[in-house]
Amino acid sequence: MTTTETERKAATKYVGQRVDRLDSRAKTTGEARFAAEHSYPGLAYAALVHATIPRGRIIAIETAAARAVPGVIAVLTHENAPAMKPAPKASMLDVSTLVIGTSVNYLATDEVHWNGQPVAVVVAETPETARHAASLVRPAYQELPAAIDFAAEEPNATPQKSSALQPGGADKGDARAALATAPVSVDLRFTTPPHNHNAIEPHATTAVWDGDRLTVHEGSQSIAWMRKHLAVRFGVPEQGIRLLSPYVGGAFGGKGMVWAGTLLAVLAARATGRPVRLALTREGVYHTVGGRTPSTQRVALGADTDGKLTALIHTSVARLGRVGGMPEQITSGSRHLYDVPNIHLRQNIVKLDLLANTAMRAPGESIGTFALESAVDELACELGMDPIELRMRNEPARDPVSGKRFAHRMLREAYTLGAERFGWRERDPRPGSMRDGRWLVGMGVATAYHPAFSMPASVTVRLAADGGVVVRCGLHEMGMGAATVQAQIAADELGVPLESVRVEYGDSDLPPGPMAGGSAQTASVAAGVLAACRKLKQSALALARRSPESLLRGRRLDDLEARDGGLYHGGAGETYAAILARAGRDHLEAEIKGSMVKFLAKMIRDQRRWVKAACGAQFCEVRVDRDTGEVRVSRWVGVFDVGRVINAKTVDSQLRGGIVMGIGMALSEETLVDHRTGRIMNPSLAEYHVPVHADIPRIDVHCLDDPDPTMPLGLIGVGEVGITGVAAAVANAVRHATGKRVSDLPITLDKLL
Known part of the structure; x- marks a missing residue:
């Protein structure tokens, strides 16, 4: 650690400390309201009907018994549901496409792509009525051949294509030859099974339409991207959608994509003209939300008798759904962990008629x-x-x-x-x-x-004359204390007490934050907070310099220390309150806008270095x-x-x-x-x-x-x-x-x- 960094760490008051989470009281007292806890007049409840075959077509669907249940408002199927627009193809140039759970256009097709795919939605006056009526819906199917056995389909795997975000393989030297001649070697096969998300809060959506304006309460890891995706699917302006996600009861990757429950809750609300809540059962999460892919892997290592590695071969086969899924960087560690002159890495993919897999903690x-x-x-x-x-x-x-x-x-x-x-x-x-x-x-x-x-993050920081600081960013709080650490950073950067900092988050009306994934959210938002705080301090210094009696005249920002609610050089300086009062201002605000173009340029530049x-x-x-x-x-x-x-x-x-x-x-x-x-x-x-x-x-x-x-x-x-x-x-x-x-x-x- 450099001397400058040591001094900086010593000067921090809050960064590095064991600070209690700012939302701890709300969560432990029940004040915090999650996606399924928001009530609206006329709120209705939805339940899903899941397919029971892996692949085929619906040739008939009997809904009369369900519609006859007292309290049932609507039974939506592919025969009567309003159409959504199909999911666009994924592209780095359109972030809304990066959160597509599957490519299925729910209730706009008679096709079944996996066992568990939603094929109908029942909307009723109570959740119990909706679930009972859903059990009475009877689809009939024409079954088609399906590939669902991962082990049996493994020989049909094909090489994973490399992308800007993930390489499909790597070669250095001749690993096969080096392995064959190594004095000591091991050659092992490994398997890992599928895994499913089990966050303490199962997925839930509360959707409310007001004309073409939509309000959605959702536990999400990707507020900004999900909002844009909903705008595309339902053909409404993005600015007319408000996505609220202040509390997320665990996610681990499972709430990063837009899954069927969210889309069908919004669809049901539009079709019925009622606010609709769709809370998935635990089984419903397994049926409609992707989990971790299974894998088979070969790792072969060759070494000299003194333990110096001479060969490393790591190959894998993973699964995608035929209607979507995310490749996993299984050989990532083998690219970076060991000094080996001969390396062969290859990732392979097999597509099955199963629910698309998705990110799950350290995919x-x-x-x-x-x-x-x-x-x-x-x-x-x-x-x-x-x-x-x-x-x-x-x-x-x-x-x-x-x-x-x-x-x-x-x-x-x-x-x-x-x-x-x-x-x-x-x-x-x-x-x-x-x-x-x-x-x-x-x-x-x-x-x-x-x-x-x-990733790119937009942030605003507002400093009021009374010393209060508000940090605004549409970041995600999934239980890890994301808002708390940004408050600590802002408090130290501005030199104000932690209790005077408030962080607004979890709302699409706020400046857009990054997706909470890849362990990147804290660093991404921190960059914005640091830049906004510096910009705000620069504005405060500029105001102070206008006054002849200011103790900060002739000073540069880098010469000053932010502490005690103001800017100081040694023992001389001024509080923000004094600077604002003399200028007749009630607040200062600084804004940083995240840019995808700048992000991509920086990512490429960093990857080269x-x-x-x-x-x-x-x-x-x-x-x-x-x-x-x-x-x-x-x-x-x-x-x-x-x-x-x-x-x-x-x-x-x-x-x-x-x-x-x-x-x-x-x-x-x-x-x-x-x-x-x-x-x-x-x-x-x-x-x-x-x-x-x-x-x-x-x-x-x-x-x-x-x-x-x-x-x-x-x-x-x-x-x-x-x-x-x-x-x-x-x-x-x-x-x-x-x-x-x-x-x-x-x-x-x-x-x-």
Whole structure:
């Protein structure tokens, strides 16, 4: 850390502190209202009817029984629903196209594309009536051949095309030849199952039309993009739509796209002329909201006898829906983590007649690091080498594939500190050698990795004469304290008390913020807040200079310190209130407008110079019952290089949450699909097993807190790096405890007995 940066950190009052979330009172007292908690006069309720075949056509749909139920307002099908405009093709030049969940034009077609696709909507006076009537709708189908078995269709996979956002592969040297001649090698196949989102708040929409004006209450990760998409689909001006999303009860990628529930709630409200609420059941979320793709992966590593890697091959097959889906950057970690002269990476895609997959916390890296880091651990076993030593022996000075510099990388420091905090030196390297009664004890380690970037964000900052500050940006608060950290940044930049800063967010009428995805929102909005605060301070200084008696005359902004509610040079200066009062002004306001053109230019420029990423070291201890194969995670230490820490409390919470989600991925989570019908067989928390308190030990999280000089305020992003490497650390600990390498997630009893 430079001297200037050290001084800057010492001067901050709020950045880096453990500040309680500003919305904590509203959420803990019930004041916060979520999407399904807004009431309107005449509010009606909608329920979906889901297809029960994977592919085909509706040849008849019987709705008389549903329409006869007292309280039913309408039954909408492809035969009578008003038409939406079809979804446009995705393009970086039109952000509204980037949030298309599927390409299906719901209720405007008789085609069925997956088991669970909505084929009718019932609107009624009560939610109970709507659900009952929906159960009485009887579609009849002409079934068509469908491809739904991922394992069976894997041979039909085709290479993923490279794009500006995601490469489909990479080659350096001759990895196949190097693997064939390597003195020591491993060649492993890994599989990961589909996963589904289970946010504490299931998806819900409350939609209200007033002529051509539309108000939508929605839990969203992409307010601005969703608003524009709704304008396109319903043929109304974007300015006539207001999307309100101040509170989002968890998202993890599942609320980034526009899914069927949102579109059909808006459609039902337009068709009936009533405000409509559509709250998905947990099963309805599984049917209509995409989850994580399954994958098969091959990782082959070759090395000299001293542990120097000579070859790395990482290939994958992932799934898309035939009507949409998002490729995952499964081999991302293999591009950047190890200094290997010969690398072959390839990602492949197979299209199935299933619901489109979508982003789910660290898409690609979460499952890709499971395979890569498990293979590295297995190579360490083959070499008889400590797995940390093997990783550090192959730590690159520059990006292995591109040769570009790392903007920031403290992986060695993370491993050193993590090993000390975890007690790694106490590990007996022999598999099965550490025991505690009937429990086999194992210790595993893996690298965490997630790329970093930022997106355009528009921000206004308003400073009132009474000292109050309002930051306005349509950012998203999904439970991670997004508004709180921006208040901390603004308070420090303007030198005002934190309690005097208010952040307005979650509303499309505000300056548009970025999508909350890719761990990029905090850095993106921070850049706008910093620029707006500087612009505001410059305006305040310009006002002060107009007065002959001002103590700030002749000063430059860079010579001044913002503190005590004003601008100062040493002991001399003035408060903002005094400057405004003398100028006869009641406020100052600064605006920063985000530009997609400038963003793309900066992204291309940065990509040519740097590789930016958060990274870390995951340390896991497991206990495996020697008789039953039961696995318990008993200790966890994670040390992370995430750049500058803005709020130590919320950062720790985010990282712990990612680790918990990764433990679920390692040990229990799995979406089961009937390969005959395409039906999801476990669409509930009773059968899809997420971790509970009894499954999770105390998680020790530590951040190195060293700023990345290429990012706003030096912060990198923490939302997703926490889950990466977790499943591998668990699998490696199980391997150490039992001697068995489990390469198929989740790690269940049958795979250890």
